[in-house]
Amino acid sequence: MADNLAKISEPLNPCGRRIIEVNPVNLYQIGWTVTWKNYHIDQPINKFIKIMNKAKWQAKWRTQNRTNKWLNKSIAEKTDWKTSWSLAHPSRITKAMTSKTNHRPRVFNFKVLNDKLPTKSRLYQRLPETYMDESCVICGRKEDSIHAITCADNNNTLLKTFITSLAQATSSRAAKKPTQKISVIFEKVLTSENWDIGNLLRRTIPHKLTKAVQGLVENTHKTLEALRIACDTLQEKAKISWKERCENFILWERSM
Numbered sequence: 572m573a574d575n576l577a578k579i580s581e582p583l584n585p586c587g588r589r590i591i592e593v594n595p596v597n598l599y600q601i602g603w604t605v606t607w608k609n610y611h612i613d614q615p616i617n618k619f620i621k622i623m624n625k626a627k628w629q630a631k632w633r634t635q636n637r638t639n640k641w642l643n644k645s646i647a648e649k650t651d652w653k654t655s656w657s658l659a660h661p662s663r664i665t666k667a668m669t670s671k672t673n674h675r676p677r678v679f680n681f682k683v684l685n686d687k688l689p690t691k692s693r694l695y696q697r698l699p700e701t702y703m704d705e706s707c708v709i710c711g712r713k714e715d716s717i718h719a720i721t722c723a724d725n726n727n728t729l730l731k732t733f734i735t736s737l738a739q740a741t742s743s744r745a746a747k748k749p750t751q752k753i754s755v756i757f758e759k760v761l762t763s764e765n766w767d768i769g770n771l772l773r774r775t776i777p778h779k780l781t782k783a784v785q786g787l788v789e790n791t792h793k794t795l796e797a798l799r800i801a802c803d804t805l806q807e808k809a810k811i812s813w814k815e816r817c818e819n820f821i822l823w824e825r826s827m
């Protein structure tokens with residue numbers, strides 16, 4: 572707060588490093604001050620509690636086994652988390668209005684992100700005597716949420732859908748004409764980052780892709796808009812694949 576008043580901002584005052592420190596002992600007009608682990612809290616309390624809670628829940632999510640299965644150090648560093656979290660939600664979760672069009676994509680997103688679709692792996696965990704193993708009924712590989720969607724996708728159709736949709740959405744918002752084909756630019760970025768379709772289905776977007784879109788549309792809001800369109804188009808295709816997989820799974824269950 573004192574740094575703000577003195578108009579000292581980042582990078583001279585990076586987060587956690589105070590140039591001006593308030594000595595609470597000298598605050599004679601205030602009867603009490605708030606401390607946390609012997610640190611004087613030099614900011615509004617509700618803002619502090621919000622940040623602390625966010626950090627706590629993010630740490631809990633990050634350290635879960637199901638998250639650690641796919642989220643390695645490299646992906647964690649390359650991911651543009653601000654954009655990715657924003658894309659995970661079709662609207663603010665705290666919004667008072669609820670609707671099926673808002674609720675259903677959110678549920679599907681989080682089931683894919685947290686590997687919660689009722690796949691053979693999950694069914695086997697719950698009913699090992701009935702399902703016997705975790706293998707996909709089509710190809711025999713382990714069936715988790717991402718595999719259930721991508722199993723039949725032999726020609727990387729889902730990846731192409733994402734890139735084409737993002738290229739179209741970016742092109743219609745582009746501030747200037749790009750020097751090369753937009754879809755080729757995005758393809759190169761995803762290849763260089765080693766970004767597979769699983770990451771895109773979980774709506775984790777690499778920094779470099781956000782930057783590539785931003786470089787063309789030159790507007791933060793429009794960048795998010797283009798990425799959201801691509802993610803939503805990918806989700807529509809993913810839902811079709813999941814539906815097909817469920818139909819095949821029912822046939823397999825009946826044949827057993």
Ligand SMILES: [Zn+2]
Nearest residue numbers: 707709710722
């Ligand atoms: Zn399979």
